Amino acid sequence: MDAHVLVTYASKYGATEDIAKSIGEVLRQAGLPTDVLPIDRVHNVLPYRAVILGSAVYVGGWRKEAVSFLKSYKHMLAERPVWLFSSGPTGEGDPVELVKGWRIPAKLKPIVEHIQPRDIAVFHGALDTQQLNVIEKWMIKNVKAPVGDFRDWDAINFWARGIADALKDAVVDDACLTYHSLPT
Numbered sequence: 081m082d083a084h085v086l087v088t089y090a091s092k093y094g095a096t097e098d099i100a101k102s103i104g105e106v107l108r109q110a111g112l113p114t115d116v117l118p119i120d121r122v123h124n125v126l127p128y129r130a131v132i133l134g135s136a137v138y139v140g141g142w143r144k145e146a147v148s149f150l151k152s153y154k155h156m157l158a159e160r161p162v163w164l165f166s167s168g169p170t171g172e173g174d175p176v177e178l179v180k181g182w183r184i185p186a187k188l189k190p191i192v193e194h195i196q197p198r199d200i201a202v203f204h205g206a207l208d209t210q211q212l213n214v215i216e217k218w219m220i221k222n223v224k225a226p227v228g229d230f231r232d233w234d235a236i237n238f239w240a241r242g243i244a245d246a247l248k249d250a251v252v253d254d255a256c257l258t259y260h261s262l263p264t
């Protein structure tokens with residue numbers, strides 16, 4: 081049986097969850113068995129051949145459950161292909177420029193350097209003020225963050241297709257290695 085791919089996410093209001101589900105759908109359509117799970121429901125990464133992990137960004141950082149996950153599983157993650165993404169900036173333009181060139185919260189850099197992810201993406205997020213609590217509403221108003229759904233599904237699906245291609249190439253490489261190492 082094919083080992084599954086894991087897409088796991090930390091989301092407060094659902095924007096990151098939708099992104100994770102869309103990535104999972106692209107991988108499944110490419111023929112890769114994929115589990116899409118909230119990060120607090122993942123208790124083992126051993127069964128997975130690859131992990132895609134995303135978090136919403138709040139006040140410049142990843143959600144704490146995503147940080148704990150990275151810390152807990154950093155050794156296992158370093159042994160398999162990993163892709164990371166953030167769901168954050170709202171407003172038009174390059175999301176990396178919107179977060180001033182930031183790719184991963186500074187605090188996470190040592191762990192991320194250990195894991196050596198294949199890629200790190202920053203995607204536009206979505207803000208619906210009706211979902212926010214009073215303090216969050218005040219913060220958003222204070223920093224004048226653009227409100228609305230800025231998620232770029234073309235960019236998200238393009239990134240996911242790149243992951244699918246990389247994982248499918250790896251399956252072909254493994255099959256060739258097995259074939260060539262068979263006794264003649």
Ligand SMILES: Cc1cc2nc3c(=O)[nH]c(=O)nc-3n(C[C@H](O)[C@H](O)[C@H](O)COP(=O)(O)O)c2cc1C
Nearest residue numbers: 091092093094095096136137139140168169205206
């Ligand atoms: C209180 C608050 C603080 C936020 N801080 C940031 C931030 O520092 N950087 C950023 O890019 N986005 C920030 N955002 C935007 C969220 O990351 C964005 O809305 C994200 O897509 C939400 O994902 P979720 O619905 O999965 O929780 C903030 C949103 C709120 C409500």
